[in-house]
Amino acid sequence: MSWGRRSVIGVPYLWLTLFFFVPFVIVFKISFSEMDYAIPPYTNLLTWADEQLTLSLNFGNYTYLFTDDLYIRAYLSSIRIAGIATIICLLVAYPIAYVIARAPAATRNALLMLVILPSWTSFLIRIYAWVGILKNNGLINNFLMWLGIIDQPIAMLNTEFAVYVGIVYAYLPFMVLPLYTNLMKLDNSLLEAAADLGAPPWKVFMSVTLPLSKAGMIAGSMLVFIPSVGEFIIPDMLGGAETLMIGKVLWQEFFNNRDWPVASAVAIVMLLLLLLPISLFHRYQTRELES
Amino acid sequence: MLSKKLTTSLTSLALATGLISGAVNAQEELNLYNWSDYIAEDTIANFEAETGIKVTYDVFDSNDVLEAKLLSGNSGYDLVVPSSSFLGRQIKAGVFQTLDKSKLSNYSHLDSELMGRLTTVDPDNAHSIPYLWGTTGIGYNPAMVAVVLGDDAPLDSWDMLFKEENISKLASCGVSLLDASDEVLPVVLNYLDLDPNSLNHDDYKGPVADLMKAVRPHVTKFHSSNYINELANGDICFAVGWSGDILMAGDRAAEADNGVAVEYVIPKEGAPMWFDMLAIPADAANVDNAHKFLNYLLRPEVIAEITDYVWYANANASASAIIDADILAHPGIYPSEEAKANLFTFEVMPPKVTRTMNRVWTDIRSSN
Numbered sequence: 001m002s003w004g005r006r007s008v009i010g011v012p013y014l015w016l017t018l019f020f021f022v023p024f025v026i027v028f029k030i031s032f033s034e035m036d037y038a039i040p041p042y043t044n045l046l047t048w049a050d051e052q053l054t055l056s057l058n059f060g061n062y063t064y065l066f067t068d069d070l071y072i073r074a075y076l077s078s079i080r081i082a083g084i085a086t087i088i089c090l091l092v093a094y095p096i097a098y099v100i101a102r103a104p105a106a107t108r109n110a111l112l113m114l115v116i117l118p119s120w121t122s123f124l125i126r127i128y129a130w131v132g133i134l135k136n137n138g139l140i141n142n143f144l145m146w147l148g149i150i151d152q153p154i155a156m157l158n159t160e161f162a163v164y165v166g167i168v169y170a171y172l173p174f175m176v177l178p179l180y181t182n183l184m185k186l187d188n189s190l191l192e193a194a195a196d197l198g199a200p201p202w203k204v205f206m207s208v209t210l211p212l213s214k215a216g217m218i219a220g221s222m223l224v225f226i227p228s229v230g231e232f233i234i235p236d237m238l239g240g241a242e243t244l245m246i247g248k249v250l251w252q253e254f255f256n257n258r259d260w261p262v263a264s265a266v267a268i269v270m271l272l273l274l275l276l277p278i279s280l281f282h283r284y285q286t287r288e289l290e291s
Numbered sequence: 292m293l294s295k296k297l298t299t300s301l302t303s304l305a306l307a308t309g310l311i312s313g314a315v316n317a318q319e320e321l322n323l324y325n326w327s328d329y330i331a332e333d334t335i336a337n338f339e340a341e342t343g344i345k346v347t348y349d350v351f352d353s354n355d356v357l358e359a360k361l362l363s364g365n366s367g368y369d370l371v372v373p374s375s376s377f378l379g380r381q382i383k384a385g386v387f388q389t390l391d392k393s394k395l396s397n398y399s400h401l402d403s404e405l406m407g408r409l410t411t412v413d414p415d416n417a418h419s420i421p422y423l424w425g426t427t428g429i430g431y432n433p434a435m436v437a438v439v440l441g442d443d444a445p446l447d448s449w450d451m452l453f454k455e456e457n458i459s460k461l462a463s464c465g466v467s468l469l470d471a472s473d474e475v476l477p478v479v480l481n482y483l484d485l486d487p488n489s490l491n492h493d494d495y496k497g498p499v500a501d502l503m504k505a506v507r508p509h510v511t512k513f514h515s516s517n518y519i520n521e522l523a524n525g526d527i528c529f530a531v532g533w534s535g536d537i538l539m540a541g542d543r544a545a546e547a548d549n550g551v552a553v554e555y556v557i558p559k560e561g562a563p564m565w566f567d568m569l570a571i572p573a574d575a576a577n578v579d580n581a582h583k584f585l586n587y588l589l590r591p592e593v594i595a596e597i598t599d600y601v602w603y604a605n606a607n608a609s610a611s612a613i614i615d616a617d618i619l620a621h622p623g624i625y626p627s628e629e630a631k632a633n634l635f636t637f638e639v640m641p642p643k644v645t646r647t648m649n650r651v652w653t654d655i656r657s658s659n
Contacts, residue, residue, distance in 0.1 A: 037380060038384050241656040
């Protein structure tokens with residue numbers, strides 16, 4: 001391998017090592033230590049005493065996660081919320097991506113910009129804006145009351161509904177873009193052939209367009225699902241107290257209980273749970289690249 | 292002639308840039324980490340103008356967040372404001388350095404009786420001085436509460452929160468609780484005539500959880516800072532929160548002239564009383580400047596202005612003469628001796644009890 005080629009490949013590896021592997025090892029290490037009231041607030045795995053080097057691994061943090069159903073409930077509830085949000089995202093994003101891909105080249109770029117443009121504002125501010133829109137005397141309720149459709153505000157903020165709104169809103173571009181790229185590559189002659197053979201438009205869509213855009217749907221779903229599972233800001237700002245998500249449980253272990261070892265164990269288990277969809281995605285991607 | 296002029300201007304330019312860069316290099320800094328909405332508007336600006344020290348001011352809204360930063364080491368802050376119960380164990384963990392009292396010429400203004408009481412958390416007052424103190428009680432919107440509860444509501448009692456017949460009606464106009472197990476659970480224990488600093492796990496899992504789960508369906512939001520604006524905007528009508536925050540909400544509503552009024556009450560059954568303490572982390576970079584700021588805060592006129600602005604009592608005996616008479620007379624800010632006898636303070640909890648409290652709290656929050 002030439003030096004240039006090696007360095008080009010090396011950059012992503014270096015990035016992964018620095019920002020994924022090293023933090024992972026640190027968190028993994030802490031998950032086997034014990035809580036302590038000191039700086040930092042956990043014990044060392046290696047201790048040197050009486051000319052003996054002792055390695056003490058505490059598996060208690062992991063077994064602890066199974067003694068209390070809180071963690072399992074939080075994992076399941078996170079997966080449920082992320083899953084439903086991903087499906088809504090897919091249903092909303094598909095028509096958008098379809099229209100953009102079918103639009104004339106000149107309007108296409110403008111439409112794409114409209115999808116990406118909101119991301120130029122800070123994520124936090126965009127989520128905070130939803131507080132103003134959804135709250136009891138916020139935009140939607142005031143408007144509906146002004147129209148006379150309702151006379152009591154509908155409680156939308158601090159509910160699971162608001163969490164779905166937040167996740168779908170924030171992650172929609174991640175669903176639209178892969179779908180759009182995929183639909184752009186769609187060979188028009190296949191659609192024409194189906195039409196020529198007598199298929200009505202809905203059938204062309206169902207049996208040609210939809211199956212051929214599977215790769216885009218999977219890529220988009222992964223990009224939405226994986227970050228949604230560990231989402232903390234959206235449920236914290238828009239969700240109610242009963243919205244149980246693993247990101248919040250992790251926060252509580254870390255900040256309220258000051259138990260960094262258990263918090264690390266929660267994070268490691270969450271990573272393992274996410275590894276399954278990530279590896280599925282990776283396998284699918286490699287297969288796509290090969291074909 | 293021209294060239295001479297040019298040389299002079301160039302020299303002066305060089306001198307000027309030299310001076311500026313010199314000034315930048317010598318710029319003194321101070322990094323403060325304080326509770327949100329917890330200082331007067333011009334306290335920092337006046338200090339900067341007087342000393343030339345550049346202050347970076349960051350805020351937090353829970354002791355837990357502050358403690359996580361302190362225990363990670365290298366927090367980057369030169370002066371922080373933990374509550375006394377947290378400060379006690381943080382001192383034991385070696386988080387803070389001892390104060391150099393020779394640099395605090397205004398130290399004598401501090402209320403000696405109060406300082407004596409604080410030696411239980413900080414022996415000899417070696418590491419900290421009190422900033423402000425307050426209570427955790429009830430804030431309400433009188434007009435909105437009168438609409439749902441009528442005119443004979445038990446406004447001076449925790450019955451407002453813990454009696455189903457009251458809280459279920461208040462729910463319709465909005466109820467907010469502090470999202471802090473270590474503030475709310477002691478209140479519940481105290482209401483149930485149990486030790487507010489109970490070490491008995493079953494107290495939390497049993498009676499406290501049962502009572503709170505009955506209250507829970509009527510709580511709109513658990514949050515430790517949003518309720519100021521929510522009370523001031525009339526978004527909620529009832530909040531369990533910190534005294535000064537609630538009074539400040541009333542002040543903001545009055546300023547906005549939006550027709551909202553907010554009252555604060557220390558319920559007759561008793562309420563938590565806490566002290567927020569100023570302390571310098573052991574690894575602080577600007578120790579001298581931190582002392583200068585401490586000494587500045589110890590000036591009666593400076594701390595009096597803060598109390599006038601944030602509606603929290605201070606521990607400066609000489610400041611009482613300068614504080615706004617209305618604030619000094621306000622029972623929610625400077626409670627009477629009689630009311631004070633009913634107040635309780637928080638003790639440092641062992642980690643196992645803290646975990647049980649937080650676990651019960653999570654259960655309460657997520658039950659509905």
